[in-house]
Amino acid sequence: MSQKLFVSAQEVAEKAGVSRSAVSRTFTSGASVSPKTRQKVLDAAEALGYHVNHLARGLMRNESGIVCLIVSEIGTPYRSALLRALTQQLQNSGKIAMLINTDRSDGSVDLALTQAIRYRADASIILSGLPDKSITDLCLKNGQRLVLINRDDDREGPLKINLDDVEAAARIATAFVRAGCRKLAFANSQAGTPSLMAREHGFVAAAKALGMDVMVERFGHTGYESGRVVAQQLLTRKERPDAVFCATDLLACGFMDAARHQFSLSVPDQICVAGFDDIEQASWTSYGLTTFAQPVDMIAREAVSWLVAETEPENHTVRLHADLVWRTSIRGG
């Protein structure tokens, strides 16, 4: 193995004819170096191809610059959009993202957080699943910050970013009624995550307040295929719904496709559909889905600005607003 090894500050120092501390200070912002030596160091570094070893720096400073993103279903439109926004923001703030995929088993969130601890990540952002209390405590005890996005947990310490799911559900219920719909339904997956359930319960409650019942159907994972299955279940009922609120856009897309191509229903004339997330596909002409936009950029900004704050801010929970994006899957407007 010719493993030439990386060039170290020592070698740069020798080449530049200064002490090792000088080169260290050159690459430490806010350190005291004369412009002359600074230039000598920079030249030598350039010539040798020197790059500060962030592992060693992290070791010394006790601050690695790493932020762990703990995600499942990375391939999904909403998740990947959020991922994009988060990495962007992190990089803007001089942090770097470590990506942990928790698709495998459950409890893998704990495993992921363990990895985060091993690499001394400054913080972790959890986009899916919910870690064990013990692990959470371990993170916090070690000064590692934690962000939970759409997880709706009520423990103290982490920053919790959520949307106004129930209000959104209520808004869409009145929209349905205003469109003349009478037989409401809710399409959900069996994932049972807090935000999905909030939308469901919010919708049912709002409908009840308006004097109507809601047919609820749940199936499988939160994806396109499940939307089709739920359509099967809802549209073969004796009393067919004329408006369906789907817990996510993926479900809604599956639902619409089944409704149109399998049951030959026209959207929105015969049945109104709404979704949640505002994934890119919702805006595609084939769907034109009326839906609620997850403010991914805002979420990312909130999360990262909290992470990098010098002093730990007091407010540990943020509730963001999901805008209603009106397209063509509901009559009127």
Add this chain to the structure above:
Amino acid sequence: MSQKLFVSAQEVAEKAGVSRSAVSRTFTSGASVSPKTRQKVLDAAEALGYHVNHLARGLMRNESGIVCLIVSEIGTPYRSALLRALTQQLQNSGKIAMLINTDRSDGSVDLALTQAIRYRADASIILSGLPDKSITDLCLKNGQRLVLINRDDDREGPLKINLDDVEAAARIATAFVRAGCRKLAFANSQAGTPSLMAREHGFVAAAKALGMDVMVERFGHTGYESGRVVAQQLLTRKERPDAVFCATDLLACGFMDAARHQFSLSVPDQICVAGFDDIEQASWTSYGLTTFAQPVDMIAREAVSWLVAETEPENHTVRLHADLVWRTSIRGG
């Protein structure tokens, strides 16, 4: 700041009544520790919440366990699917993924690779863009391995994974002809990446071999919207094509939507469409797109197994086959 600091091997050693080396060896596979002390150490570690500091370990071993993924357009279906597969494989091999988003400017690939070097990543996988020769050399000189996916570069050193784009293009050309199409077109973006151009040139060449010309139209980025615009350009021509091969599925989806809803054309009766990537949406009922499947899992497996190989393998280029997934956007079959 109550920054309790992480618990160190030293503290574990004291609590367990053994030397610091003992605890280190306990967490190093293949080291010599008696079962008795091993257990004492594990108990103490558990009690104190100890986790090996991978920064320090990486520093010593000169092997961080980090692999950098350099990606743009993370939110895109194909990219995020590949990302999912790669993180999965990396974790299976005991590595961890660092994610760098290069959406911002160009030249940011070089910046990304610099970050990779700073964190002493064992390897980098580049899914988009192409780094400077100088940076590439720097990586290789320092024993950092490099993988280029669908970048079609011809420099020595990195592993290059590509698909048989031109063969695929030829296959689809004959499929179009077999379906009775006479006026072929190719829809592309202006990105001009090697794989996109390979598909275009392969298609044009194959058509020529079959005795026909191809109308080529390019526009903007490689996304849904561009597909719509290209449809506009192609379908308003005097001689309207009756078969279109789109460089990616996203373009194809945009194209189909415009063709159907704006030009009231029926797919595949009046116009045949094919794509490339086999993103999830291609299988959605609204599209039923006939397309070529990127073997993302295979790509990930090839990349990672090459990265973790003890001895650097000799074969530095891999050409994988893209299966044709037949759906309903081409007549016959």
Add this chain to the structure above:
DNA sequence: GCAGCATTTGCACACGCTTGCAAAAAGCGG
């Protein structure tokens, strides 16, 4: 040139870990 001050520089230690080496302990056959 010199006292007085601000700035720069080098030394040396610390960070948490791995690992070669030699000493200590354990096992074993007689």
Add this chain to the structure above:
DNA sequence: CCGCTTTTTGCAAGCGTGTGCAAATGCTGC
């Protein structure tokens, strides 16, 4: 019980960096 071999253990030297401290240097005004 002893001499031998094998395993386990502790010591200490690193890995590449940041930083407090004291010495050295540069600068200013007389």
